[in-house]
Amino acid sequence: MNKGFTVWFTGLSGAGKTTLAHLLDKKLKEWGRNVEILDSDTVRINLCQGLGFSKQDADISIQRIAFICKLLTRNGVAVISVTTSPYREARDKARREIGSFVEVYAKCPPEVCVERDITGLYQKAPKGDIGDFAGVSDPYEEPLNAEVVVETDKETVEESVNKIFQKLTELGYLSQTGPAEHVYSPEEEDKIKERLSRLGYI
Ligand SMILES: Nc1ncnc2c1ncn2[C@@H]1O[C@H](COP(=O)(O)OP(=O)(O)OP(=O)(O)O)[C@@H](O)[C@H]1O
Numbered sequence: 001m002n003k004g005f006t007v008w009f010t011g012l013s014g015a016g017k018t019t020l021a022h023l024l025d026k027k028l029k030e031w032g033r034n035v036e037i038l039d040s041d042t043v044r045i046n047l048c049q050g051l052g053f054s055k056q057d058a059d060i061s062i063q064r065i066a067f068i069c070k071l072l073t074r075n076g077v078a079v080i081s082v083t084t085s086p087y088r089e090a091r092d093k094a095r096r097e098i099g100s101f102v103e104v105y106a107k108c109p110p111e112v113c114v115e116r117d118i119t120g121l122y123q124k125a126p127k128g129d130i131g132d133f134a135g136v137s138d139p140y141e142e143p144l145n146a147e148v149v150v151e152t153d154k155e156t157v158e159e160s161v162n163k164i165f166q167k168l169t170e171l172g173y174l175s176q177t178g179p180a181e182h183v184y185s186p187e188e189e190d191k192i193k194e195r196l197s198r199l200g201y202i
């Protein structure tokens with residue numbers, strides 16, 4: 001079985017977490033890995049339905065996501081968690097629970113995130129239309145020891161994803177040789193031959 005791991009993205013809204021997660025997903029699949037993405041955008045409407053953005057709710061959301069990440073990770077899945085997860089303590093708790101945990105800080109100056117404003121939330125935030133917004137009305141606690149820091153205002157998406165890939169390789173989560181071709185055991189070869197012969201191909 002492949003060694004499972006969780007890539008845990010954290011960073012401000014608009015920092016580029018979802019964008020990077022999708023390219024990482026594609027690359028990991030090319031590597032032959034089973035991948036699951038848990039993105040707060042989708043998780044919010046099922047696993048974390050009814051939970052808001054208060055610290056208490058955010059902590060519960062993170063706990064639930066971490067629990068699923070743990071289950072998948074221990075079954076060899078390459079898991080990508082995509083949340084702002086603004087609180088250091090909650091992230092560290094997820095790290096302890098999951099074990100094979102690769103924290104990726106999508107670092108981007110707040111003013112660049114505001115300019116990108118991909119969700120329109122930054123425009124609403126100062127008017128008080130939304131409460132509990134990390135980096136605006138609520139704190140965002142930067143990671144102190146993230147395995148990877150990607151600077152999304154300076155790097156291309158490809159450069160950032162390559163950095164993450166490099167770290168996963170260094171940590172022994174990916175084979176050094178690239179997407180491995182499946183090698184059949186002698187028993188598997190015999191079974192295949194038997195089936196092909198039964199079907200009249202050989
Ligand atoms: N190097 C980069 N890495 C990631 N995104 C980048 C980069 N350069 C520019 N971008 C752009 O920044 C935007 C980031 O949006 P994205 O939805 O990925 O952010 P997010 O961190 O998932 O935000 P949210 O927390 O609100 O979901 C996209 O429009 C993306 O194209």
Ligand SMILES: [Mg+2]
Nearest residue numbers: 017018041082
């Ligand atoms: Mg996103």
